[in-house]
Amino acid sequence: MSRLPDPRRTRSFREERELISKACRVLAGRGLADGMLGHISLRVDDDLLLVRCRGPRERGLAYTTPHDIRLLRFDGTAATPDELGNWSAPNELPLHAAVLRSRTDVSAVAHAHPPRTVAADLAGVTIRPIVGAFDIPGAKLAAAGxxxxxxxxxxxxxxxxxxxxxxxxxxxxxLLRGHGLTSAAPSVEQAVLQAISVDLIARLSLDIVSAGGTLRDISGEDMAELPDLGSAFNTQVAWRHELARLGD
Structure with missing residues (x-):
């Protein structure tokens, strides 16, 4: 008796591949992944993830297409015989697998190499809540550490x-010292937006220190006053903006 194919492994995941490819381009467009390094993954089942792989005509994250997003098992093997083809899984696929296996609250992982974030950490400049309404999600993320x-x-x-x-x-x-950062979230969009916020705070911090200023956290009173504008604004509108920056 023949065995029916597992529908999880035969789905095309067309929309998800499109989303991840655009997210890779957003990272590059924001300067968080200038070259060929970096990748984004999305959990689609208990042992399956979609992840940006290195393609046969590799040109870097800024030129990612949906064809570069491949369906793999957490151990890096292809979900179907023809899934990988001429693509190769990221060397750091274990980074994605380790986060997704250990965090039930996470479905997406973004790994990037933002130069200013790396520089800030190497200079001993930590990510602190130095801004408030300038970037509310970023302020709250930084305040929690x-x-x-x-x-x-x-x-x-x-x-x-x-x-x-x-x-x-x-x-x-x-933050990954001398390397980059890893951002984990329930969605691809949020994982990328978190990385952008952290990089923005790192860049502002370096500018302030370079200008001879002193980094100061916003007050607890001001932090408590910052509203949660909701996911419709913090994620959906912010993501539409990022896509518009790409011309999409």
């Missing part, structure tokens, strides 16, 4: 990836 994984290594195995997850300590974003 952005941890640092102190090793500047390629996270190419589960031992190293699990170390990063431990350092992440359940937070949305972790």
């Amino acid at each position: 952005v941890p640092v994984y102190p090793r500047a290594v390629l996270l190419r195995n589960m031992t190293l990836a699990d170390e990063m997850v431990t350092a992440m300590a359940g937070r949305p974003v972790v």
Whole structure:
């Protein structure tokens, strides 16, 4: 008796591939992934994820297409015999697998290499809530703390990836010293927007310090006054803006 194919592995995931490809281009457009390095993943089942892979005509994140988004098992093997073809899984796929396996609150992971964020951390400048209404989601993310994984290594195995997850300590974003950052969220859009907020605070912090200023956290009173404008504004409108910046 023949076995019916698993429908999870035969779905095209066309919309999800399109979303991830645009998200990769947003990261590049914002300067968080200038070259060929970086990737975004989305959990689609208990053991399956869509992730940006390196294609046969690799040109970097700014030129990602839906064809570069492939359906893999968490161990890096293809979900179907023809899924990978001439594409190769990211060397740091364990980074994505470790986060998704350990965090039931997370469905998407963005890994980027923002130069200013890396520079700020190496300069000893931490991500602090120095802004308020300028970027409310970013202020609240910074106020709760952005941890640092102190090793500047390629996270190419589960031992190293699990170390990063431990350092992440359940937070949305972790900085990777001398490397970049990892952002985890319930959606691709939120994972990317979090990375943008952290990078913005890092860039402002460097500018302030370079100008001879002193970084000061906003007051608790002001933090308490910042409203939650809701996901319709914080995520949906913000994401439409990011796509508009790309010309989409």
